[in-house]
Amino acid sequence: MSVRLDKWLHVARAFKTRTQATHACDLGRVTVNGSPAKPHRHLEVGDRVEVALGDWTRVLVVKELRDRPVAKAQAAELYDDQSPPRPVLDSLERLLRRPPAPREQGAGRPTKKERRDLEDWWKGSDPKPR
Numbered sequence: 460m461s462v463r464l465d466k467w468l469h470v471a472r473a474f475k476t477r478t479q480a481t482h483a484c485d486l487g488r489v490t491v492n493g494s495p496a497k498p499h500r501h502l503e504v505g506d507r508v509e510v511a512l513g514d515w516t517r518v519l520v521v522k523e524l525r526d527r528p529v530a531k532a533q534a535a536e537l538y539d540d541q542s543p544p545r546p547v548l549d550s551l552e553r554l555l556r557r558p559p560a561p562r563e564q565g566a567g568r569p570t571k572k573e574r575r576d577l578e579d580w581w582k583g584s585d586p587k588p589r
């Protein structure tokens with residue numbers, strides 16, 4: 460029996476969704492036995508799967524093949540985890556990795572364009588209120 464790589468990664472809970480597993484394979488973040496793998500590659504028992512997650516690489520050796528979702532406790536039995544410990548980030552690094560907060564239109568200081576529009580609007584009225 461063989462199972463597609465993206466299905467197995469999802470069932471083994473390496474990724475939350477199969478789409479995320481497929482995307483990681485397409486980007487070259489997943490290798491099987493040392494070579495980059497496409498999502499449709501078929502796995503066999505004993506294959507070594509390496510998944511790059513940021514600055515941490517998970518190393519999973521396939522012990523059992525499943526293509527249907529299983530309970531979380533059973534998912535851990537599908538592979539032998541040979542990953543190094545996850546690196547610990549200090550709080551400053553964690554904050555710097557977050558994407559910037561989105562600014563809603565009209566919130567905060569006006570942009571240069573908005574300021575110019577306001578100035579043009581004020582010039583069109585009589586005296587400039589202070």
